[in-house]
Amino acid sequence: MADRYFTREQFIAKFPEEVILAADVYDRMTGSGFPEYALAEFDVYFIADRQEKLEKLAAFLTAVYGMTTKSISQQNGQWELETLSPKFPVDADNLLCWAIDLAIKGYEHDCRLDGYGTFAGADSKDFQDEAPARLAHYFELAMESYRQRNFGAAVINFTTAIRIFPENANSWYSRAIAKEEILLGAKAREDYDKAISLSPEFKEAYINRAVNKDEAGEYEAALLDYNKAIELDALNPMVYFNRGNTKQHLGDQAGACGDWKKAKDLGGEYAAAKLEAYCK
Incomplete structure (x- = not known):
């Protein structure tokens, strides 16, 4: 849209x-002695052209992400939001997914993520409880975060469950699904690969990986993964439909039409x- 402050092209x-x-x-953190997967909190900054955009973003981040608004102020002709994240366990993957999710949420509110930082260093000694009895707790936290579209927290909690x-x-x-969302x-592909290596008949993982490859x-x-998914479940119309799309991309129009017809029949x-x- 022409009246956006932070356009799709800029994002x-x-x-x-x-x-x-x-x-x-993350490299600077570990270079200073920060221990991997210790808990850390971050000051996070967003900018926009209007105060009310940042106010809406701040309210969303407080309600859904548990962040604390520190200030909204005008500087150099634009507005800046400073907010504080909750503590979370930091490794390279968690930090990446957390930051990308915030960048996306900023864009959705027509605000731009302008940076983040932490004072956490070598003296960081706080860690999550990773006792086996906590597995269900972290998995459910991840699912609830996903339902709230807090995809960074979903990744972080799934990672703890994996650990x-x-x-x-x-x-x-x-x-993998949470990573696709951001x-x-x-x-995500790396996680689908791992899921399939652990469970070679995980049909949903084959389907999602096929879409990812397509x-x-x-x-x-992608075609190989769709074929495997059909071998595992020959009655799923969406798999035939998607495989038809992939065959069309490969120039196999007859094969595509056959799959779309099968999808419709199912x-x-x-x-x-x-x-x-395409199939008249």
């Missing part, structure tokens, strides 16, 4: 910078539009 251009910044911040019980394929799969497709333009690889009425458009 896309800044996204790689946020990925690099998160890695740099407690790394053999649980569902934790890896669920964390546009970290390559990171979106990355890896159509042949009750996937959404395939009718494809059949009408």
Whole structure:
């Protein structure tokens, strides 16, 4: 939209910078002696062109993310929000996902994430309780965070669940889905791979990984995952529909039409539009 302060194009251009910044911040933390997965809190800054945008963002971050508003002030012709995060366990992946999620939430409120920092260092001694009995607690925290669209916290809590019980394929799969929500497709792929290695008949993981590969333009690889998903469950219309789309990308129009017809026969009425458009 023309009247936005922080445009979609600007957000896309800044996204790689946020990925690099998160890695740099974590490297500085560990370089100062910060122990991996210790708890830390961060001062976080957003900027916008109007005070009311930051007020709405601050209210959202307080209600959903448990953040504390420190100030909203005008500086150099623009407005700045300073807010404080709750403590969370920090490693490179957690920090990246936390920061990218905040950048996305800022964009959704037409505000720009302008930086973050922490005083946590070598003297950080606070850690989460990772006793086996806490596994269900962290998994449920992750699910609740996901339901609230707090995808950074979802990733963090799924990661803690994985640290407690790394053999649980569902934790890896669920964390992958949260990473997809914050546009970290390559990171999600790694988690889908791990889920499948732990549970070779995890059909939902094959389906999601196939979509991930298709979106990355890896159509042949996506086709293999769709084939495996169909081998595991031959009655899912969405898998046939998606495989048809992938076959179309590969130039196999006859194969695509066959899959869309199968999807429709299995009750996937959404395939009718494809059949009408491409399979007359």
